[in-house]
Amino acid sequence: xxxxxxxxxxxxxxxxxxxxxxxxxxxxxxxxxxxxxxxxxxxxxxxxxxxxxxxxxxxxxxxxxxxxxxxxxxxxxxxxxxxxxxxxxxxxxxxxxxxxxxxxxxxxxxx
Amino acid sequence: xxxxxxxxxxxxxxxxxxxxxxxxxxxxxxxxxxxxxxxxxxxxxxxxxxxxxxxxxxxxxxxxxxxxxxxxxxxxxxxxxxxxxxxxxxxxxxxxxxxxxxxxxxxxxxxxx
Numbered sequence: 001x002x003x004x005x006x007x008x009x010x011x012x013x014x015x016x017x018x019x020x021x022x023x024x025x026x027x028x029x030x031x032x033x034x035x036x037x038x039x040x041x042x043x044x045x046x047x048x049x050x051x052x053x054x055x056x057x058x059x060x061x062x063x064x065x066x067x068x069x070x071x072x073x074x075x076x077x078x079x080x081x082x083x084x085x086x087x088x089x090x091x092x093x094x095x096x097x098x099x100x101x102x103x104x105x106x107x108x109x110x111x
Numbered sequence: 112x113x114x115x116x117x118x119x120x121x122x123x124x125x126x127x128x129x130x131x132x133x134x135x136x137x138x139x140x141x142x143x144x145x146x147x148x149x150x151x152x153x154x155x156x157x158x159x160x161x162x163x164x165x166x167x168x169x170x171x172x173x174x175x176x177x178x179x180x181x182x183x184x185x186x187x188x189x190x191x192x193x194x195x196x197x198x199x200x201x202x203x204x205x206x207x208x209x210x211x212x213x214x215x216x217x218x219x220x221x222x223x224x
Contacts, residue, residue: 008151032211043115043201043215044154088154096142096208098169103153 003027006089006102015111019076023089023102026070032095033065035074036088038104044088048074079109114138115204115216123222130189132219134202142205143185144213145169145177147198154201160185161208192223 006023013019021035031052036044048063050056050072056063062075072091076083089102118133134143144159146169156169158177166177174196178186185204189196199220203213 034212036215041218041220043203043217046212046214049212090213092211095211098156098159099211099213101154103151 003100004089004091004102006105008103008105010106010108012108012110013079015079015081015109017079017109019079019083019107019109021074021076021087021089021105021107023072023091024070025072025091025100027093027100028067028070029093030067030070030091030100032092033063033072034090034099035061035063036090038086038088040085047087076107079107081109081111084108115202115214117200117202117216117219119219120217121220121222123224124189124192125224126193128189128192128223130192130221130223132187132189132200132202132221134185134187134204134216135183136185136204136214137183138204138206138214139182140204140214141182141207143179144203144205145175145185145187146201146203147171148201148218149198157187192221194223197221197223 004025035048037047038044053067060077064073086104086106088104090099115136145157146154160179176188202216
């Protein structure tokens, strides 16, 4: 079983839809969870960062962590064409250790 | 804002050439990383550096070496480029060992012919 699993998609939605992106993981020691957004031919940019379980909201984006299920989600409300990108989840068990990345989900939002 | 820059966006080299990829960060970060990203394989860590003149192997160091002579600069060296090193190379930096967030550069798309 891979440490971090992420459905590669592609996921296609109409503008205005609510998008749910997910990752599952196997290492129960993971405590730090991140979501990166990567536009085509660009480097990943940090979108959301959460510690342990719970929700974090930033504008149209909500990151959710369920440690009991080893499952993290990123919700995008009122999706826009500019949200079209690949979304990578990343996690680590301890500050300063290596990040383990999912392979990314490609999202396409059509106007 | 953290700025991580990479010397080239696109690079084409021939098999057997020695290739240098440069990365510079302007936020006095202690840690720096080199990844390659390939379709279906995701991001894979090649090397990282906790501090000047320090380096650690990542998951796929074979065929690569690194140099960190100054805090802001981290170089990736392909000693003898091969076609299977055609990839997107991403540099990242992190403030220090008590942090998790990594900040990425724009990437270098390397093609080895």
